[in-house]
Amino acid sequence: xxxxxxxxxxxxxxxxxxxxxxxxxxxxxxxxxxxxxxxxxxxxxxxxxxxxxxxxxxxxxxxxxxxxxxxxxxxxxxxxxxxxxxxxxxxxxxxxxxxxxxxxxxxxxxxxxxxxxxxxxxxxxxxxxxxxxxxxxxxxxxxxxxxxxxxxxxxxxxxxxxxxxxxxxxxxxxxxxxxxxxxxxxxxxxxxxxxxxxxxxxxxxxxxxxxxxxxxxxxxxxxxxxxxxxxxxxxxxxxxxxxxxxxxxxxxxxxxxxxxxxxxxxxxxxxxxxxxxxxxxxxxxxxxxxxxxxx
Amino acid sequence: xxxxxxxxxxxxxxxxxxxxxxxxxxxxxxxxxxxxxxxxxxxxxxxxxxxxxxxxxxxxxxxxxxxxxxxxxxxxxxxxxxxxxxxxxxxxxxxxxxxxxxxxxxxxxxxxxxxxxxxxxxxxxxxxxxxxxxxxxxxxxxxxxxxxxxxxxxxxxxxxxxxxxxxxxxxxxxxxxxxxxxxxxxxxxxxxxxxxxxxxxxxxxxxxxxxxxxxxxxxxxxxxxxxxxxxxxxxxxxxxxxxxxxxxxxxxxxxxxxxxxxxxxxxxxxxxxxxxxxxxxxxxxxxxxxxxxxx
Numbered sequence: 001x002x003x004x005x006x007x008x009x010x011x012x013x014x015x016x017x018x019x020x021x022x023x024x025x026x027x028x029x030x031x032x033x034x035x036x037x038x039x040x041x042x043x044x045x046x047x048x049x050x051x052x053x054x055x056x057x058x059x060x061x062x063x064x065x066x067x068x069x070x071x072x073x074x075x076x077x078x079x080x081x082x083x084x085x086x087x088x089x090x091x092x093x094x095x096x097x098x099x100x101x102x103x104x105x106x107x108x109x110x111x112x113x114x115x116x117x118x119x120x121x122x123x124x125x126x127x128x129x130x131x132x133x134x135x136x137x138x139x140x141x142x143x144x145x146x147x148x149x150x151x152x153x154x155x156x157x158x159x160x161x162x163x164x165x166x167x168x169x170x171x172x173x174x175x176x177x178x179x180x181x182x183x184x185x186x187x188x189x190x191x192x193x194x195x196x197x198x199x200x201x202x203x204x205x206x207x208x209x210x211x212x213x214x215x216x217x218x219x220x221x222x223x224x225x226x227x228x229x230x231x232x233x234x235x236x237x238x239x240x241x242x243x244x245x246x247x248x249x250x251x252x253x254x255x256x257x258x259x260x261x262x263x264x265x266x267x268x269x270x271x272x273x274x275x276x277x278x279x280x281x282x283x284x285x286x287x288x289x290x291x292x293x294x295x
Numbered sequence: 296x297x298x299x300x301x302x303x304x305x306x307x308x309x310x311x312x313x314x315x316x317x318x319x320x321x322x323x324x325x326x327x328x329x330x331x332x333x334x335x336x337x338x339x340x341x342x343x344x345x346x347x348x349x350x351x352x353x354x355x356x357x358x359x360x361x362x363x364x365x366x367x368x369x370x371x372x373x374x375x376x377x378x379x380x381x382x383x384x385x386x387x388x389x390x391x392x393x394x395x396x397x398x399x400x401x402x403x404x405x406x407x408x409x410x411x412x413x414x415x416x417x418x419x420x421x422x423x424x425x426x427x428x429x430x431x432x433x434x435x436x437x438x439x440x441x442x443x444x445x446x447x448x449x450x451x452x453x454x455x456x457x458x459x460x461x462x463x464x465x466x467x468x469x470x471x472x473x474x475x476x477x478x479x480x481x482x483x484x485x486x487x488x489x490x491x492x493x494x495x496x497x498x499x500x501x502x503x504x505x506x507x508x509x510x511x512x513x514x515x516x517x518x519x520x521x522x523x524x525x526x527x528x529x530x531x532x533x534x535x536x537x538x539x540x541x542x543x544x545x546x547x548x549x550x551x552x553x554x555x556x557x558x559x560x561x562x563x564x565x566x567x568x569x570x571x572x573x574x575x576x577x578x579x580x581x582x583x584x585x586x587x588x589x590x
Contacts, residue, residue, distance in 0.1 A: 025446075034446045034454035085412060090404035109385035110457045113408060117380060117415065118446040124419045125441035128434045135430035139423045142437070146420035151320075151329045151413040159329035162405045 006285035013052050016066065018043070020073050024126050037107040037115035038122070041084050042077065045098045050075040050185060053214075053286065054193040057207050060273075060280040063197025070130035071141060071196060074123035075189050078149050081119035084112055086158060120149070133196055141192045148188035157181030169247045183215030190214075206272050210283060213269035217290045220262040223248035227255060229294065266291055301580035308347050311361060313338070315368050319421050332402045332410035333417070336379050337372065340393045345370040345480060348509075348581065349488040352502050355568075355575040358492025365425035366436060366491060369418035370484050373444050376414035379407055381453060415444070428491055436487045443483035452476030464542045478510030485509075501567050505578060508564035512585045515557040518543035522550060524589065561586055 004012075021042055029035045051072030055065025065072070087094040087102040088109060094102050104112035127142050147153060157180030160173065169177075190211040194204045227250050249258040269287040273280045299307075316337055324330045346367030350360025360367070382389040382397040383404060389397050399407035422437050442448060452475025455468065464472075485506040489499045522545050544553040564582040568575045 029447070031451050031455050031458075033458055034451055038446065081412075085408055088405070088408065090408060110383070111454065113380055113383065113385060114450050114454050114457065117376075117411070118450045120412065120415055121441055121445040121450060125438060125445055128441065129438040135434045138434055139430045143420060143424040146416055146423065150416040150420055151324070151326075151333065155409050155413045155416060156326050156329055159406065159409050160326050162409070163326075163328055 004282075006282060006289060009056075009282050010048070010052055013055055013065070014048050016069060017048050017051050017073055017076060020069050021076065024070075024073065024130070025122060033107070033111065034114055034118055037103060037111050038118050040106060041080050041097075041103045041115065042119065044100050046076060046080065048076055049286075050079050050189045053186065053189040053211075053283075054196075056280075056282040056286065057190045057193030057199075058197035059193075060207065060276055060283055061194045061197050061199030061203045062279060063193075063199075065193060065197075068131065068133070068193065068196045070126050071145075071192055072189075074127040074145070075185065075192075077119045077123035077126070078145070078154075079185065081116040081123070082149075082154055082158070084116040084119070088112060091158070091162065131196075137195060141195050144191055144195075145185075145188045148184035153180050153184035153188075154182075157184070164247075171252055174247050174249075174252065178219040179212075179215065182219055183212060186215040186218070187211035202275070206275060207283075209272035210269045210287070213265045213272065214287050214290070217262050217265035217269065217287060220249045220258050220265065221290050221293060223250045224255065224258050224262065225293075225295070226250070262291060299577075301577060301584060304351075304577050305343070305347055308350055308360070309343050311364055312343050312346050312368055312371060315364050316371065319365075319368065319425070320417060328402070328406065329409055329413055332398060332406050333413050335401060336375050336392075336398045336410065337414065339395050341371060341375060343371055344581075345374050345484045348481065348484040348506075348578075349491075351575075351577040351581065352485045352488025352494075353492035354488075355502065355571055355578055356489045356492045356494030356498045357574060358488075358494075360488060360492075363426065363428070363488065363491045365421050366440075366487055367484075369422045369440065370480065370487075372414045372418035372421070373440070373449075374480065376411040376418070377444075377449055377453070379411040379414070383407060386453070386457065426491075432490060436490050439486055439490075440480075440483045443479035448475050448479035448483075449477075452479070459542075466547055469542050469544075469547065473514040474507075474510065477514055478507060481510040481513070482506040497570070501570060502578075504567040505564045505582070508560045508567065509582050509585070512557050512560035512564065512582060515544045515553050515560065516585050516588060518545045519550065519553050519557065520588075520590070521545070557586060 025035055025038055025042070027035055027039055054068060054072045054075055058065040058068055083097060084103045086092050087097055088104055095105055096102060103115055107115065124142065127145070128138065131138055149155070157177045160177045161181065164173065164177070187208055190207040191204055194207050199207070226248065249261060253261060266287050270284060273284055320330055320333055320337070322330055322334055349363060349367045349370055353360040353363055378392060379398045381387050382392055383399055390400055391397060398410055402410065419437065422440070423433065426433055444450070452472045455472045456476065459468065459472070482503055485502040486499055489502050494502070521543065544556060548556060561582050565579060568579055
């Protein structure tokens with residue numbers, strides 16, 4: 001595994017994740033409409049970044065990420081639920097996501113709300129019912145993930161996003177929003193992987209720092225892609241942030257300034273892995289990939 | 296406690312529940328808008344039936360329900376989130392709930408969706424972070440509650456409700472819907488209380504039967520109240536089920552037939568408690584109260 005490229009590593013993990021998710025939420029379960037709606041967004045081309053990060057973090061502290069597949073899958077369900085709800089007309093009102101119609105455009109708003117609720121709930125159910133690990137550790141991990149997903153994390157970030165619509169926000173608010181909306185779950189993924197695999201406190205702290213810088217680099221490159229990306233690749237209209245008067249790292253720091261900030265965050269993330277050996281190579285490659293990504 | 300009346304017992308439990316909920320979701324937390332929206336529905340006059348049932352079940356098997364307050368509170372958060380989402384325009388489109396404006400009428404649809412998401416997530420966070428109990432038991436209990444709240448339970452029931460709107464549904468579908476929407480969480484409440492307090496398998500089975508009959512009696516009396524209740528007491532327009540062409544126990548079985556079915560369910564619930572002593576008196580009183588309730 002130490003010699004696998006990032007692409008190979010991800011390919012293997014993605015098959016495992018997709019199979020586990022599909023088995024856990026079988027299409028033919030009654031009532032089929034809700035499982036169909038949940039599966040539609042769950043299998044709509046997500047990169048499985050968060051579950052891969054959890055597994056790579058477990059690997060980095062000397063464990064085997066595959067042992068914690070149910071928790072990894074739960075992160076993808078939480079991420080997907082948040083996208084389904086964020087896309088709703090009452091929120092960002094997006095018709096397309098990754099080039100496909102959004103959940104409510106296919107199933108209607110009511111069912112899309114329920115599909116999101118179902119994914120969020122299934123995430124917790126899967127974690128606690130499928131993970132073979134010391135229950136005391138699992139309880140701590142579930143608590144961290146719930147906190148990251150909750151009002152102090154993802155939901156709080158989305159709430160600030162919602163009330164900031166059409167308003168000018170300052171850099172501190174922008175940073176809170178991104179840290180809460182995106183950074184918190186990245187951090188929970190890294191910490192969960194390390195904790196489940198029995199990482200030391202020093203390792204968990206180092207991976208937390210990595211996660212923070214990763215989240216920052218992720219958001220900045222997201223904002224950059226909104227300006228320089230192509231609709232085909234990013235799956236939504238280019239420049240929508242600017243048209244929606246959203247504050248972004250590009251609008252606040254210029255395009256060049258944003259690129260420098262992204263590079264700095266990647267460098268910081270790499271530095272936080274200094275004490276790790278080759279077991280952390282996938283985490284190193286993952287954060288370097290952010291700078292080059294096109295979607 | 297064995298000599299307390301149901302009203303006294305509930306009053307004590309409700310203070311404990313309300314205080315614990317209020318402490319866990321403090322109003323002044325950043326970002327305040329989402330905490331305010333969550334608290335609005337959480338403190339909008341709910342009867343705290345599910346948390347009380349969990350605590351009464353723990354008492355019934357010889358434990359002390361107060362020891363499991365965080366799990367009890369989590370049930371109320373799950374119940375409340377489901378009401379907030381069910382009331383949305385894309386679902387039941389209700390402007391009033393318990394005589395007060397619904398969450399989205401105050402905070403808007405987007406924030407109401409987030410408030411529901413926040414309550415659901417906080418429920419899991421509170422359970423795993425605040426409960427002092429053997430983690431192995433806690434993991435099992437959280438799994439049961441998540442299953443009851445999920446696509447096989449509450450969310451599945453609401454999905455069937457949503458796609459059945461304006462359609463004639465048969466008695467079997469009606470029963471699934473109610474069992475899933477309401478019965479599943481009652482059952483999880485009873486089982487969770489018994490499991491947390493170390494109840495035997497026989498006790499847990501008996502309380503599961505009690506819960507099923509309780510859920511049935513609850514739903515039938517709900518349907519009866521929609522016909523014979525007063526708007527002032529039930530907090531929503533009387534007869535709305537009939538106007539919305541909803542299949543109910545009254546429309547399927549006549550008013551007298553429904554009353555008989557409710558009484559039968561109450562009798563069955565009481566029978567399932569035959570092996571319990573006075574520790575189960577609150578559960579006995581609770582189910583008898585259903586027949587006489589006016590809201």
